[in-house]
Amino acid sequence: MTRTDRGVALVTGASSGIGRASAEALARAGFTVFGTSRRTVGSGPNGVTMLVCDVTDGASVDALVSTVLSQAGRIDLLVNNAGIGMLGGAEESSVAQVQALFDVNLFGVMRMTNAVLPLMRRHGEGRIINIGSILGLVPAPYSAHYSAAKHALEGYSESLDHEVRAFNIRVSVIEPAYVRTIFDQNGIEPDSVLKEYDRARAEVDALLRDVMPKADRPEVVADVVVRAATDVSPQRRYTAGKAARQVSILRRFAPSEMFDKSLRKQFRLPV
Template identity: 65%
Template sequence: MNKTNPGVALVTGASTGIGHATAKTLQNAGFRVFGTSRRAVAQRTDGVTMLTCDVTDDRSVAKLVYDVLAEAGRIDLLVNNAGVGLIGGAEESSTVQAQALFDVNVFGVLRVTNAVLPAMRRQGKGRIVNLSSVLGLIPAPYSALYASTKHAIEGYSESLDHELRPFGIRVVLVEPAYTRTSFEENLARPDNLLDVYDAARAGMDVIMRKAIETGDAPEVVAETVLKAATAPVPRGRYAAGKMARQVSLLRRFVPASAFDKSLRKQNGLPA
């Protein structure tokens, strides 16, 4: 593989939003790209091959990787992008709902990664880019369970990277902030709504919609994924967009009490 032929990329959740933009950006950069969607979609006209995969199903994931290897012979880059959201008070979700969220956002990443790793080890090289979020770095009132999945991906990715370096494989994180996608329209709602959280939940809905309307374009995140995927010596994490970079710096250098006060103010919470 070289700059003119960087190899074969597999992007999960590539039918819309960040995944769609990422697949297109990688294809334009020379990758042969396979994208996935949970349900069958029309084949794209930009050179990206779309395949059906449910990341919560072991057999579906195994078939996906088998089909890509049968057609392309290798997988050089895996972008774990598939995920779902959930907004509401943490106690408004049953453990069943929380487990379903983790099954997509965390165990889905584990399933696809584990399925791809044998091929990457045989090749002696590979890159895995996991889509995290600034909510993997900071608290997220009324998104506690979603933020927990991203915190989990952060710890998993950093740890896995150390395990895989001897095989020529690197694992990196890309951390977007609010992005102009249909993410908020696809948010799950708590399965045990409590009146006590109605006002706060409605307020967070408004804040999120406004933030997404003024957020980064999906292409900003896609370009960051490309950078993380092709850097000869990658960093462990890449903030995607101006807001994400600002949040990352603030989290690292602002005193905890000041950060706490600012976060509550930004989220419309009483001091």
């Protein structure tokens, strides 16, 4: 495959949603793009070569990187997008279930990153973009484990950025809020559902039904991915979408008690 002027990009979880939109946007921006999915897909993103990879399997990750190298010769940009959701009370999930969530949302990122960093260091440059969440900045009720994984991703990414900048490699996190995808529909259901949370769970479900039709389209996040991939001086964090920007500003400047009440009101919890 002939490399374009922008370089070679690898996007995980590219079969739908943010990953698909990001892969297509990067291709339009001039990158040679490889995307991944856990299973073979019939119709992949436009202008993207799709490959199968399970980010929870080290051998699968190594095979993916070897295949991209054999076809393109290098990897200039890694977008870690593959992830799963989980919605429920913190005590409704077993530790084993939470470990499965972290295996995709955090350790999967680490596996992919460890596989491409030696290539980027040898080449003398590279970009890594991790798709985080505004919940990595502002934890919300009934998303304790997902928020914990995204908080961990924020810390990992910022530390890594400090470490690899000496090799002309930069790491950024994208922080979207609500996005219109099938992500929530494909999330993990708690394995120990408790009746004590039935009413609160119904309120959160109702909230999601209200906000999702008005949520950002995946292309909004994809545009920010392209920006992070091409900025001359990339930022460590990029919010994506109006809601994410508003929450980020409020978190920094609003009094904590006011912010707490506002958050609980949004989730229809007693203040």
